Amino acid sequence: MAAKILVTGSTGTVGSLLIKELSKKTPVRAAVHTLSKAEGIKGPNVEIAVLDLKRKDTLDAALKGIERLYLLTPFTPDQAELAKTFIDAAKRSGVRYIVKQSAMGADSEPGITLGRLHRQVERYIEDSGIPYAFLRPNSFMQNFINFFGSSIRSEGKIYLPLGQGKVSYIDARDIAATAAEVLTKEGFQGRAIELTGPEALSVADVAGAFSEALGRQVIYVDVTPEAARGGMKAAGMNEWSINALMELHDINKKGYASKVTEQVEEITGRRPLSFRQFALDNARLLKKAA
Numbered sequence: 001m002a003a004k005i006l007v008t009g010s011t012g013t014v015g016s017l018l019i020k021e022l023s024k025k026t027p028v029r030a031a032v033h034t035l036s037k038a039e040g041i042k043g044p045n046v047e048i049a050v051l052d053l054k055r056k057d058t059l060d061a062a063l064k065g066i067e068r069l070y071l072l073t074p075f076t077p078d079q080a081e082l083a084k085t086f087i088d089a090a091k092r093s094g095v096r097y098i099v100k101q102s103a104m105g106a107d108s109e110p111g112i113t114l115g116r117l118h119r120q121v122e123r124y125i126e127d128s129g130i131p132y133a134f135l136r137p138n139s140f141m142q143n144f145i146n147f148f149g150s151s152i153r154s155e156g157k158i159y160l161p162l163g164q165g166k167v168s169y170i171d172a173r174d175i176a177a178t179a180a181e182v183l184t185k186e187g188f189q190g191r192a193i194e195l196t197g198p199e200a201l202s203v204a205d206v207a208g209a210f211s212e213a214l215g216r217q218v219i220y221v222d223v224t225p226e227a228a229r230g231g232m233k234a235a236g237m238n239e240w241s242i243n244a245l246m247e248l249h250d251i252n253k254k255g256y257a258s259k260v261t262e263q264v265e266e267i268t269g270r271r272p273l274s275f276r277q278f279a280l281d282n283a284r285l286l287k288k289a290a
């Protein structure tokens with residue numbers, strides 16, 4: 001049977017987990033940007049299609065025969081434009097349902113750059129006439145591996161400008177599990193679904209969970225915004241990305257991302273994973289290099 005569901009960003013954090021979840025139930029087409037990264041997601045029910053949202057010539061082939069779309073965009077300044085072009089192609093191609101991965105707070109006023117870009121795309125989908133659901137997850141637990149993991153590994157330290165701010169971090173496994181339900185079951189159309197973990201934690205709490213899981217001390221270093229900017233610049237990040245992330249850090253520090261919602265449990269039927277569990281399950285990725 002040919003796949004009727006397409007997942008964009010399928011080699012990324014959520015996409016790769018979602019491909020795993022969906023392919024247990026139904027054939028799925030994985031839209032892959034860098035073909036060499038596709039090895040990790042190949043499987044019996046998985047079709048691979050090349051998709052570069054910047055290359056219009058790749059859009060129609062990836063969408064051929066697709067009825068349901070999981071739309072996830074990369075972290076770039078032109079993400080809203082890329083998404084809109086792809087939504088136009090999806091409409092032409094006869095897609096009947098779009099589940100968009102957005103972000104918690106996308107509808108806040110005035111909000112932050114990242115949220116506003118997501119909301120722009122949500123509005124575009126609303127106006128497209130294609131039935132939709134929006135998933136709005138909070139910050140991922142996986143960020144502590146993907147972006148802040150190297151200093152945990154090498155020094156046992158997490159450098160962030162979040163003060164005592166608490167955030168209800170969510171495990172990407174819970175986003176993927178929820179997304180798989182929302183894509184394959186009825187009853188979610190027109191909903192904006194906010195997804196969080198089970199509790200709001202400060203970075204000191206997060207460091208405590210890693211200390212326990214790793215069996216060695218992990219310390220939170222509360223850095224100034226200037227130091228955080230300097231660190232990102234030294235890591236080679238561009239000005240747009242640094243500004244966007246500093247806005248996010250600021251609202252996290254102020255506690256605007258501490259809300260805890262019940263949607264993961266409502267939709268998947270199980271409690272969202274705790275940070276303690278996340279740290280235990282990923283401890284091997286944070287071991288010191290020998």
Ligand SMILES: NC(=O)c1ccc[n+]([C@@H]2O[C@H](COP(=O)([O-])OP(=O)(O)OC[C@H]3O[C@@H](n4cnc5c(N)ncnc54)[C@H](OP(=O)(O)O)[C@@H]3O)[C@@H](O)[C@H]2O)c1
Pocket residue numbers: 008009010011012013014015032033034035037051052053054072073074075101102103104114137138139140143
């Ligand atoms: N991280 C968080 O805490 C957080 C929280 C809430 C919402 N979000 C939202 O979640 C989304 C990111 O999800 P994620 O972290 O799972 O993604 P991710 O790990 O950053 O992966 C991005 C995916 O998009 C692909 N991609 C990059 N450029 C592309 C292009 N031009 N055309 C097609 N695909 C392309 C990448 O492939 P290559 O690697 O081959 O380029 C990769 O598969 C963003 O919209 C972000 O705003 C993130």
